[in-house]
Amino acid sequence: MLQHTENPEALSPTLATIKTACSNCNLRELCLPFGLSEEEMQRLDKLVNVRKRVKFGENLYRAGQPFESIYAIRSGFFKTDMLLEDGRIQVTGFQMAGELLGLDGIGAERHICNAVALEDGEVCYIPFSRLEKLSREIQTLQHHFHRVMSREIVRDHGVMMLLGAMSAEERLATFLLNLSQRFTARGFSQTEFNLRMTRAEIGSYLGLKLETVSRYFSRFQEEGLLLVQQKNIRILNTDALKALVSRQGYSRSL
Amino acid sequence: MLQHTENPEALSPTLATIKTACSNCNLRELCLPFGLSEEEMQRLDKLVNVRKRVKFGENLYRAGQPFESIYAIRSGFFKTDMLLEDGRIQVTGFQMAGELLGLDGIGAERHICNAVALEDGEVCYIPFSRLEKLSREIQTLQHHFHRVMSREIVRDHGVMMLLGAMSAEERLATFLLNLSQRFTARGFSQTEFNLRMTRAEIGSYLGLKLETVSRYFSRFQEEGLLLVQQKNIRILNTDALKALVSRQGYSRSL
DNA sequence: CGCCAACTTGATGGCTGTCAAGTCAGGTGG
DNA sequence: CCACCTGACTTGACAGCCATCAAGTTGGCG
Numbered sequence: 001m002l003q004h005t006e007n008p009e010a011l012s013p014t015l016a017t018i019k020t021a022c023s024n025c026n027l028r029e030l031c032l033p034f035g036l037s038e039e040e041m042q043r044l045d046k047l048v049n050v051r052k053r054v055k056f057g058e059n060l061y062r063a064g065q066p067f068e069s070i071y072a073i074r075s076g077f078f079k080t081d082m083l084l085e086d087g088r089i090q091v092t093g094f095q096m097a098g099e100l101l102g103l104d105g106i107g108a109e110r111h112i113c114n115a116v117a118l119e120d121g122e123v124c125y126i127p128f129s130r131l132e133k134l135s136r137e138i139q140t141l142q143h144h145f146h147r148v149m150s151r152e153i154v155r156d157h158g159v160m161m162l163l164g165a166m167s168a169e170e171r172l173a174t175f176l177l178n179l180s181q182r183f184t185a186r187g188f189s190q191t192e193f194n195l196r197m198t199r200a201e202i203g204s205y206l207g208l209k210l211e212t213v214s215r216y217f218s219r220f221q222e223e224g225l226l227l228v229q230q231k232n233i234r235i236l237n238t239d240a241l242k243a244l245v246s247r248q249g250y251s252r253s254l
Numbered sequence: 255m256l257q258h259t260e261n262p263e264a265l266s267p268t269l270a271t272i273k274t275a276c277s278n279c280n281l282r283e284l285c286l287p288f289g290l291s292e293e294e295m296q297r298l299d300k301l302v303n304v305r306k307r308v309k310f311g312e313n314l315y316r317a318g319q320p321f322e323s324i325y326a327i328r329s330g331f332f333k334t335d336m337l338l339e340d341g342r343i344q345v346t347g348f349q350m351a352g353e354l355l356g357l358d359g360i361g362a363e364r365h366i367c368n369a370v371a372l373e374d375g376e377v378c379y380i381p382f383s384r385l386e387k388l389s390r391e392i393q394t395l396q397h398h399f400h401r402v403m404s405r406e407i408v409r410d411h412g413v414m415m416l417l418g419a420m421s422a423e424e425r426l427a428t429f430l431l432n433l434s435q436r437f438t439a440r441g442f443s444q445t446e447f448n449l450r451m452t453r454a455e456i457g458s459y460l461g462l463k464l465e466t467v468s469r470y471f472s473r474f475q476e477e478g479l480l481l482v483q484q485k486n487i488r489i490l491n492t493d494a495l496k497a498l499v500s501r502q503g504y505s506r507s508l
Numbered sequence: 509c510g511c512c513a514a515c516t517t518g519a520t521g522g523c524t525g526t527c528a529a530g531t532c533a534g535g536t537g538g
Numbered sequence: 539c540c541a542c543c544t545g546a547c548t549t550g551a552c553a554g555c556c557a558t559c560a561a562g563t564t565g566g567c568g
Contacts (some may be wrong), residue, residue: 085500104411106404113411132397136390138415141295143386149403150360156410157367161336161344163417164461168556199515207418209557214516230515230565232299246339294544407562422524453547463525484533 021045030098031072035140046136050125060115067105070125073097076121077196080113091205094197097186103152118196145239161206171206172216193244195231275299284352285326289394289494301388304379314369321359323381327351330375331450334367345459351440406442417461425460425500426470434489449485
């Protein structure tokens with residue numbers, strides 16, 4: 001009941017062969033077409049011509065598979081994760097509409113992580129060699145693509161900060177604020193949303209165990225910061241959450 | 255001893271604008287020119303025409319400064335770090351010859367982290383807009399640059415795995431093996447090297463306190479895996495270190 | 509209706525942080 | 539040349555945060 005409350009037309013008719021058009025996409029300001037002229041966007045349209053539905057639980061790609069294209073999320077919610085030989089898993093990110101998946105595969109021409117749908121959704125295929133070709137021709141596209149990759153690096157550094165320098169409480173507060181901000185940017189409520197991932201997945205991403213995640217959810221609720229009902233989250237006191245993250249007077253440490 | 259050697263005008267092009275030539279550089283197989291033809295490399299030479307010395311302790315760039323170019327390390331050893339408002343620091347990486355610095359700045363046209371020299375060295379300036387122009391003209395260069403950025407993302411995911419899923423012992427072992435491997439790729443000894451960074455910097459990078467780093471160095475030495483003399487490290491048993499990292503029978507966790 | 513996965517909550521323990529001394533190495537000045 | 543100083547490092551004692559183990563609860567679905 002809670003999975004599909006926020007779909008921006010995710011339930012449109014049927015098959016995977018829907019003709020995509022960046023120029024009509026309501027995500028174009030968030031996604032790859034950002035900043036392109038009408039004519040340039042139509043050239044991008046020709047490149048991004050396959051859209052594919054991905055169902056809850058499906059892998060969009062798996063580590064080790066040959067890399068051929070990157071994916072723009074049109075709707076839905078994804079996670080990426082990596083495995084260690086001994087079975088340990090690290091969730092490396094959660095992705096939502098307008099974000100790109102698959103950038104990790106360019107370096108080795110092989111996907112490095114797994115991408116799994118956490119709810120039904122749709123992605124646009126962007127064949128990478130054709131994207132490179134087009135971005136040799138359209139400077140704006142080239143530059144924007146570089147910015148997207150760079151921002152991914154910056155995001156990862158933020159996660160390193162999270163994992164390396166923050167307490168469990170701070171990590172969870174940061175995580176919630178980040179989700180809130182990204183939902184807001186997509187026109188959803190700033191204060192209420194559904195988590196698509198389990199406590200264990202949140203924990204893995206934040207370097208914590210699921211029990212710890214659960215405990216801090218409960219504590220935030222006791223303190224009146226949140227209202228938690230399973231996967232439904234309502235933020236009651238954003239400022240207090242923010243204050244948790246960069247608490248003053250904390251002993252500065254290297 | 256290290257903090258104040260920073261030159262107040264470290265970033266002004268004081269000196270030594272030695273003429274660089276990628277085509278003669280012994281790092282060209284590691285660095286940006288990888289895979290280029292003679293003629294293409296000469297075009298890259300024209301772009302990468304400023305080389306700059308950076309002394310121990312100097313900032314190559316600081317968070318917040320406008321982004322204009324990326325830097326290829328010709329010699330020396332660097333760290334990058336980020337600050338939180340409350341003063342906490344996270345070291346996000348250590349970089350050595352042949353690696354690129356500054357990729358984080360593309361997205362916001364402003365540097366996001368600080369880059370500091372951990373020993374005297376030299377970097378090549380690569381003005382970014384000119385690199386974009388040239389990579390619109392040379393497909394090989396474009397593709398190689400994309401691979402470099404993608405590999406940076408993959409490296410960051412590896413660090414997330416380190417910080418999120420590994421014990422202190424495993425983190426330190428992984429760190430040493432990674433350094434060893436990178437020194438080897440540069441023609442140095444696989445088993446003996448000098449750490450350029452302090453225990454505190456290692457700790458920050460690994461999400462540990464300096465005392466913990468020190469303790470595990472001592473323990474590795476007791477167990478006959480390492481020989482540690484201050485910053486000088488000799489690896490005595492590489493296989494045992496590797497075994498520490500992916501230890502069998504460890505309870506698999508999500 | 510009953511099962512199962514996801515989640516919550518409690519009790520306990522261990523890893524790593526914190527605090528505190530003390531050692532070591534390198535650089536400086538007498 | 540040596541005493542001294544300082545920053546880097548080591549080591550010990552102790553504490554606290556979070557992991558682990560273990561029930562028990564909830565909600566969705568067959």
